Amino acid sequence: TELYDDERTALTKEAFKRAFLDNLLYVQGKFPALASQNDYYQALAYAVRDRLLQRWISTAAAYTKQGSRTVAYFSAEFLMGPHLGNNLINLGIYEQVREAISELGLDFDTLLRQEDEPGLGNGGLGRLAACFIDSMATLEIPSLGYGIRYEFGIFHQEIVDGWQTERTDKWLRFGNPWEILRPEWAVEVKLGGHTEQYRDEQERLRIRWVPGKVVVGVPYDTPILGFRNNTANTLRLWKAEAPESFDFSTFNRGDYGGAVRQKVWSETLSKVLYPNDEQIQGKTLRLEQQYFFVSASLQDMMRIMRVQKLPLERFHEKFAVQLNDTHPAIAVAELMRLLVDDHVMPWEQAWDITCKTFAYTNHTLLPEALECWPLELFKSVLPRHLDLIYEINVRFLDEVRIRFYGDEARLARLSLIDEHGERYVRMAHLACVGSHTINGVAELHSELLKQDVLRDFYELWPHKFGNKTNGVTPRRWMALSNPRLSDLISEAIGDSWLKNLDELQKLEPFAQDAAFRQRWREIKLANKVDFAAFVKERNGINIDPASLFDVQVKRIHEYKRQHLNILHVIALYHRLRSDPNADFQPRTFIFGGKAAPAYHMAKLIIKLINSVADVVDRDPAVKDRLKVVFLQNFNVSNGQRVYPAAELSEQISTAGKEASGTGNMKFSMNGALTIGTMDGANIEIRQEVGAENFFLFGLTAEQVAQTKGRGYRPLEHMTAELQEVISLINSGFFSRGDVQMFRALTDGLLWHDPYLVFADFESYSECQLQVSQAYRDVDHWTRMSILNSARSGKFSSDRTIREYCADIWRAPSVPVRLLS
Ligand code: 26Y
Numbered sequence: 001t002e003l004y005d006d007e008r009t010a011l012t013k014e015a016f017k018r019a020f021l022d023n024l025l026y027v028q029g030k031f032p033a034l035a036s037q038n039d040y041y042q043a044l045a046y047a048v049r050d051r052l053l054q055r056w057i058s059t060a061a062a063y064t065k066q067g068s069r070t071v072a073y074f075s076a077e078f079l080m081g082p083h084l085g086n087n088l089i090n091l092g093i094y095e096q097v098r099e100a101i102s103e104l105g106l107d108f109d110t111l112l113r114q115e116d117e118p119g120l121g122n123g124g125l126g127r128l129a130a131c132f133i134d135s136m137a138t139l140e141i142p143s144l145g146y147g148i149r150y151e152f153g154i155f156h157q158e159i160v161d162g163w164q165t166e167r168t169d170k171w172l173r174f175g176n177p178w179e180i181l182r183p184e185w186a187v188e189v190k191l192g193g194h195t196e197q198y199r200d201e202q203e204r205l206r207i208r209w210v211p212g213k214v215v216v217g218v219p220y221d222t223p224i225l226g227f228r229n230n231t232a233n234t235l236r237l238w239k240a241e242a243p244e245s246f247d248f249s250t251f252n253r254g255d256y257g258g259a260v261r262q263k264v265w266s267e268t269l270s271k272v273l274y275p276n277d278e279q280i281q282g283k284t285l286r287l288e289q290q291y292f293f294v295s296a297s298l299q300d301m302m303r304i305m306r307v308q309k310l311p312l313e314r315f316h317e318k319f320a321v322q323l324n325d326t327h328p329a330i331a332v333a334e335l336m337r338l339l340v341d342d343h344v345m346p347w348e349q350a351w352d353i354t355c356k357t358f359a360y361t362n363h364t365l366l367p368e369a370l371e372c373w374p375l376e377l378f379k380s381v382l383p384r385h386l387d388l389i390y391e392i393n394v395r396f397l398d399e400v401r402i403r404f405y406g407d408e409a410r411l412a413r414l415s416l417i418d419e420h421g422e423r424y425v426r427m428a429h430l431a432c433v434g435s436h437t438i439n440g441v442a443e444l445h446s447e448l449l450k451q452d453v454l455r456d457f458y459e460l461w462p463h464k465f466g467n468k469t470n471g472v473t474p475r476r477w478m479a480l481s482n483p484r485l486s487d488l489i490s491e492a493i494g495d496s497w498l499k500n501l502d503e504l505q506k507l508e509p510f511a512q513d514a515a516f517r518q519r520w521r522e523i524k525l526a527n528k529v530d531f532a533a534f535v536k537e538r539n540g541i542n543i544d545p546a547s548l549f550d551v552q553v554k555r556i557h558e559y560k561r562q563h564l565n566i567l568h569v570i571a572l573y574h575r576l577r578s579d580p581n582a583d584f585q586p587r588t589f590i591f592g593g594k595a596a597p598a599y600h601m602a603k604l605i606i607k608l609i610n611s612v613a614d615v616v617d618r619d620p621a622v623k624d625r626l627k628v629v630f631l632q633n634f635n636v637s638n639g640q641r642v643y644p645a646a647e648l649s650e651q652i653s654t655a656g657k658e659a660s661g662t663g664n665m666k667f668s669m670n671g672a673l674t675i676g677t678m679d680g681a682n683i684e685i686r687q688e689v690g691a692e693n694f695f696l697f698g699l700t701a702e703q704v705a706q707t708k709g710r711g712y713r714p715l716e717h718m719t720a721e722l723q724e725v726i727s728l729i730n731s732g733f734f735s736r737g738d739v740q741m742f743r744a745l746t747d748g749l750l751w752h753d754p755y756l757v758f759a760d761f762e763s764y765s766e767c768q769l770q771v772s773q774a775y776r777d778v779d780h781w782t783r784m785s786i787l788n789s790a791r792s793g794k795f796s797s798d799r800t801i802r803e804y805c806a807d808i809w810r811a812p813s814v815p816v817r818l819l820s
Contacts, residue, residue, distance in 0.1 A: 008022075008050055009050050009054060011093060011096070013096055013099060013100045013103075016047060016093075016096070016097060016100045017103070019047040019050065020043050020047045020101075020104070021043070021104075023043035023044075023047050027042065027046050028042050028043055037110055037111060037114055040106055040114075041112075041115060042174070042175070044097075044101065044111055045083075045115070045178065046177050048087055048088065048091070048097070049178065049223075051091065051093075052091065052225055052232055053223075055223070055225065055230050055816070056234075057819060058230055058232075058817065058818050059230070059231050059233065059816045061819060062814060064307075064308065066814060067318075068142040068814045069317065069319075069320070069809075069810070069812065070142040070143060070144060070304075070318060070319055070811070071136060071143040071144070071319075071320050071322065071805075071811050072143070072144050072146055072301060072320070072321045073136075073144070073146065073322050073324065074146050074293075074294065074297060074321055074322065074323055075125075075126070075129040075145065075146070075324035076147060076148060076290060076327035077120060077122060077125055077129060077324075078118075078120050078121060078126055078130055078145060078147050078237070079118075079120060079121030079126035079127040079130050079154075079636060080118045080130045080222075080235075081117050081118070081636025081637060081640070082117045083115065083222070084111075084115050085112050086225075086475065089227070089475055089476075089479050089480050090137075090138075090225040090226065090227045090228065090475060091225065116170075116172075116173070116174065117171065117635060117636055117637050118153060119153035119154040119169055119273075119635055119636070120147065120148070120149075120150050120153045120237070120273060121153075121154065122275065123277050123554065123555040124277075124363070124554075124555075124659075124662050124663075125277070125325060125363050128324075128441075128470055128797075129145065131471065131472050131662075133145045133224045133235060134224065134227075134473040134476065134797065135471075135473055135796075135797040135798045135800070135801040136233060136801055137224045137225055137226035137227075137231045137232065137233045138226040138227040138229065138231075138499065138798060139226075139801055139802065139805070140226060140229060140813040140815050140816065141233075141801065141809075141811050141813055141814075142811070142814050143811075144233070144234050144235075145233075145234070145236065146236055146238075146296075146297035146300075147237050148237060148273075148289060148292070148293045149179075149220050149238060149270055150270060150271070150273040151267075151271050152168050152169050152170065152271060152272040153169045153171055154275055154594065154635070155167060155168065155594070156633055157594050157632055157634075159610060159632050162606075162610035162611050162614065163603065163606070163607050164594070164595055164606050164607075166275075178222050178223070179220040179222050180220070180221050181219075181220055182218075182219045182220070183218060185300060185303065186217060187216070187217050187295075187296050187299040188216055188217075188243060189214070189215050189291070189295045189296055190209060190211030190214055191211055191212060191214070191288055191292075191381060192211055192212030192213055192380060192381060193211040193213075194209075194210055194212075195207055195208065195209050195383050195387065196210060204344075207341060207387075208341075209337075209383065209384040213262075213265070213266075214243050215242065215243070215269055216240070216242065216243045217238040217240060217241075217292060217295075217296030218238065218239045218240075218241055219236050219237070219296070220236070220238075220239060221234050221236050221237075222234070222235040222237070223235075227475050227499060229815070230817065230818050236297070236300070238270065238292065238293050238296045238297070240266055240267055240270040240292060241266055241267060242263040242266035242267065268285065269289055269292050270289070274286055275597055276596045276599075277555055277557075277596065278366065278368065278369050278599075280371075282374055282377055284380070284381060287330075287377065287378065287381050287382070290327055290328060290330055291330050291334070291382060291385075293328070294328045294330050294334055295334050298331060298338060301315075301318075301319055304318075305318055312345070312353075313349070313353070315353050315357060316353050316354075316356035316357040319357060320357070320809035320811055321357050321358050322359050322360075322808070322809070323358055323359065323431055324363075325361060325362065326360075326371045326428050326430075329360070329427040329428070329430050330382070330430075332358060332392075332430050332431065332433070332434030332435075333382075333388045333392070333430065333434075335350075335353070335354045335357065335358075336388050336392070337388055354434055355434060355435065355436055358431075358434050358435040358436070359436060359437040359438070359439070360432060360434075360437070360438050361439050361440075362428070362438065362439070362440055362441075362445075362453070362659075363441055363660075365449070365452065365657060366559065366657065367453070370426070370427075370428050370453070371426075371427040372418060372424035373424060373425045373427065375423040375424060375425060378425050389417075389430065392430075392433060393415060393416040396433050397411055397414070400414055400460065403460065414456050414457070414460070415429070416429045416433065428453075429457075432454065432461075432464075435464070436464065437464055437807070438454065438464050438465050438466070439465070439468045439808070440467055440468075440659065441467075441468065441469065441470045441659050441660040441681075442467070442659060442660035442683070443467055443469060443684060444679065444680060444683055445467075445659040445660060446466065446467035448701065449465070450462075450465055466807060468800055468808075469660065469681060469794070469795075470661075470681060470800060471662075471794070471795050471798070471799055471800035471801075472662050472665050472669075472795060472796070472797055473797050473798075474497075474498055474669065474796050474798075477666045477669060478498070478669055478670065479498055480640065481639075481640035481641070481643060481670075482527065482643070482670050484523040484526060484527065484644075485520075485523050485644065485670065486498075488519055489504070489789075492506075492507060492510055492516065500798075501794075501795075501796035501799070502796075503793070504790050504791070504792060504793050505791070506790075507786060507789060507790035508787065508790045508791075510786060510790075511782075511783045511786040511787055511790070512783075514779075517779060517782040517783065517786065520782055520785065520786055524647065524671060525545060528549055528645045528647075529545045530641070530645065531545075531641055531642065531644075531645035532544075535590075535631070538632060539630075539632075541617055544586060544627070546586070547625075547627065548586065548587045548588070548647055548648060548772070549587075549590060549645055549647045550587050550589050550647070550648040551590045551591075551592075551642060551646040551648065551649060551667070551672070552565050552589075552590070552592075552593075552650035553590070553592040553593055553634050553638075553639065553642055553663060554593050554634075554661075554663050555594060555595075556594065556595040556599075556602040556603075556605055557602060558601060558754070559653055559654055559657040559658065560653050560657075560658065561653060561654060561755055561757060561760075562593070562605050563608070563745065563749070563757060564652055564760065564761065565591070565650055565652060566591075566605070566608055566609050566612055566628075567725050567757070567761065568761070568764060568765055569589050569616075569626075570612060570728060570734075571725050571765060572584075572626060573612070573619075573622060573626060574721070576621065577619075577621060577622070584772075585772035585773075585775055586624060586625045587626060587772075588627040588629065589626075589628045589629070590646075591609050591629065591630045591631065592630065592631035592632075592634030592638065592642065594633075594634065601744065604742065604744060604745050605745065607741070607742075608742055609628065609630050610630050613627075613628035613629060613630055614734075615733070615734055643666045643667055646667055646672040647672055647673065647775075647781075647785075648672060648673055648674075648695075648771060649664060649667030649672040649674045649675070649676075650675055651663075651664045651674050651676035651677070651679070652675065652676060652677055652698070652764065653677060653679045653680070654677070654699075654756050655698060655700050655703070656679065656701030656704050656705065657755070658679045658680040658682075660680040660681045661680045661681050661682065662681070664676065664680070665681065665685065665792065668685055668788045668789070669789055669792040669795065671785040671786065671788055671789045672788070673694065673771075673781075673784055673788060674686075674694055674695065675768065675771055676696065677697065677760070678696065678698070678700045679701070681795070684794065685792075685795070688791045688792065688794050689787060689788045689791045690787065690791070692784075693784040693791075695770060695774075697760065697764050697766070698763050699756065699759060699760060704756060707759060712753070712756065714749060714750060714751070714752070714753035714757075714758040714759070715750065715758075717758040717761065719761070721765070722762075726746050729742050729745075729746055730742070730746055
């Protein structure tokens with residue numbers, strides 16, 4: 001304790017205040033009269049960082065000493081959200097620090113809000129990676145998150161005249177107090193060029209990759225704290241830089257422009273996150289990004305083995321690598337290259353190690369989202385890897401040929417190379433062949449993978465397939481974002497539920513307790529009042545905290561069917577205008593989410609939502625009964641405000657399309673009821689909370705498939721009300737007389753409707769009526785709300801990670817003792 005528990009890092013309030021003011025001077029170079037709120041935030045962040053470094057050092061020491069088996073989570077995205085509040089929660093000093101800061105006359109919440117969140121992900125997949133590393137640290141699993149330190153994360157969305165516009169996310173502008181640069185562990189990554197044969201000193205025939213360019217990967221480490229333990233794991237993100245030697249050689253030749261271009265090109269690799277979560281067509285830079293972080297990470301892992309004096313033959317014993325979708329799937333070929341080319345290991349042994357190292361998680365059933373790279377493009381970036389993939393493929397297809405005698409069609413379907421028309425490398429196939437385990441992210445999704453997208457692989461290797469239903473971390477999504485509810489729960493059942501979410505079950509009896517229900521309601525109302533103030537500040541409109549808060553927040557996608565929701569809102573508006581005295585449960589419809597910048601239909605849906613919001617807000621006839629809000633720039637921080645205030649969670653994707661969903665879990669934990677289809681994890685949520693506490697509607701995945709198989713005609717599902725809705729839109733009513741504005745949307749629905757909006761519309765409307773009726777029985781609704789929360793234990797990412805550890809990684813926990 002002498003070494004660490006000093007003036008600089010002591011946890012007492014007084015020591016913390018001194019440290020904070022010290023940092024203001026010595027880190028920020030400011031004194032209070034000149035300091036901005038951001039200066040105060042930085043000083044606070046550094047004071048917290050000082051207090052977690054001891055854990056980080058102790059953890060590194062424990063893992064090094066014990067040579068622990070380590071999980072490497074490979075992901076192109078980590079959607080972390082702000083660190084400060086989360087670190088305070090996990091350190092167990094949130095309240096203390098809040099008090100210290102207010103005693104200094106500062107507003108703690110204002111300081112928390114200064115943090116520019118690291119938005120290094122698009123949505124579900126990136127946020128899942130963040131929840132997973134939180135849970136791994138909490139469960140004391142030695143782990144490294146490996147990814148890219150994008151200089152610009154997911155764009156900042158602004159709504160201008162109802163349309164989405166994008167602004168660059170300059171999250172590093174004021175510096176990032178949570179990361180530590182590790183220049184001594186930089187590695188070189190080759191790209192492009194060609195391969196050639198040569199004979200080594202022992203006259204062995206070998207292959208040399210002569211790269212066209214080389215970039216340097218520099219690691220930036222961020223500590224990931226466990227919840228109230230001594231573990232601090234590492235998120236290691238790579239920044240791309242130009243190798244100095246390259247710079248100088250061009251520079252010395254007097255080619256200054258060339259030297260600068262080289263530097264600029266190198267840095268481009270980690271410049272920006274692609275804002276798509278579905279499709280990227282033939283973008284060389286994207287493949288280069290994927291290879292860059294994968295190669296840097298595998299080289300880093302080999303360095304760790306060298307330091308620990310472990311032979312590379314034991315790579316798969318030291319490390320379990322999880323591939324977060326196919327974005328890092330090139331790792332299969334890269335590990336083979338490192339072992340076979342660089343370390344001269346026999347192919348069979350290298351392949352054995354590779355297959356024992358990797359496991360692959362699939363996150364999508366949409367066929368257009370499966371990553372394929374045009375062969376020529378692939379060859380120009382990774383010539384050596386293409387040869388390795390050919391070799392892997394030849395050996396793989398030999399195996400298939402024997403298993404499925406004479407089945408040529410099957411060979412073509414399974415091949416790592418798609419040979420119909422233009423040739424492509426199929427990344428999902430590479431991931432399947434090179435992994436010992438393949439999983440989906442919810443029961444239904446994992447079943448559909450076996451029946452559909454990966455059917456041939458399932459028939460070949462049924463033992464590789466399994467399910468790992470997603471989860472979310474209750475530390476961020478309850479303790480941090482919903483302190484009122486968390487305090488009430490802890491008062492009722494103690495606070496160990498935050499480490500063992502199944503204990504929420506103990507809340508069930510409280511659903512019968514009128515006084516408890518009253519407090520549950522008061523908390524939801526207080527959260528709604530806070531949220532209403534936030535909406536007033538952001539959107540300038542008043543929403544009524546007494547109305548039902550009905551929320552759909554997620555990326556904008558046709559398969560997620562935000563348009564089904566807004567069509568229903570228009571139907572309600574029409575009912576109110578047609579019958580002004582109709583009995584009507586007041587509702588506030590809240591939408592939020594980003595559209596991929598080139599996804600025109602998604603952007604048009606945003607415009608429609610905003611146009612309806614605008615009309616409804618200006619129409620005195622529906623005032624106080626119907627409101628629509630589009631929340632700009634939905635991200636982790638805004639999520640933390642909206643989930644606690646929500647009463648109804650919209651999970652309305654076409655059945656069979658949403659792999660899992662994770663927002664659905666955040667809502668349910670925080671006491672919102674779900675209106676949803678039999679899709680993704682909705683099915684398991686309904687199973688857990690009970691059918692009577694869930695509003696189900698719509699076709700099942702099977703019925704969707706049948707309907708499509710029969711030849712779906714949306715017009716056959718046209719009802720009088722739906723007709724009114726479409727006519728109203730087409731009349732220009734929401735577009736100031738412009739009858740063309742929403743044509744692409746309405747025509748698309750009338751003539752194609754690939755996601756069966758019309759087929760589900762009536763069932764949805766009917767279900768929404770039931771919601772409104774249920775909401776009027778206040779006590780009944782509160783009971784259902786409490787039961788949703790009480791039965792959400794399964795959806796902790798701690799449960800998910802325990803399953804990955806037991807079934808895939810075989811990684812035991814390693815508790816950390818604080819060094820003194
Ligand atoms: C290839 C590139 C364009 C791409 C980039 C990001 C493709 C996909 C993605 C992201 C996909 C994603 O976020 N999928 C979601 O993963 C969640 C976590 O498993 C699921 O809950 C959710 O249903 C799924 O859509």
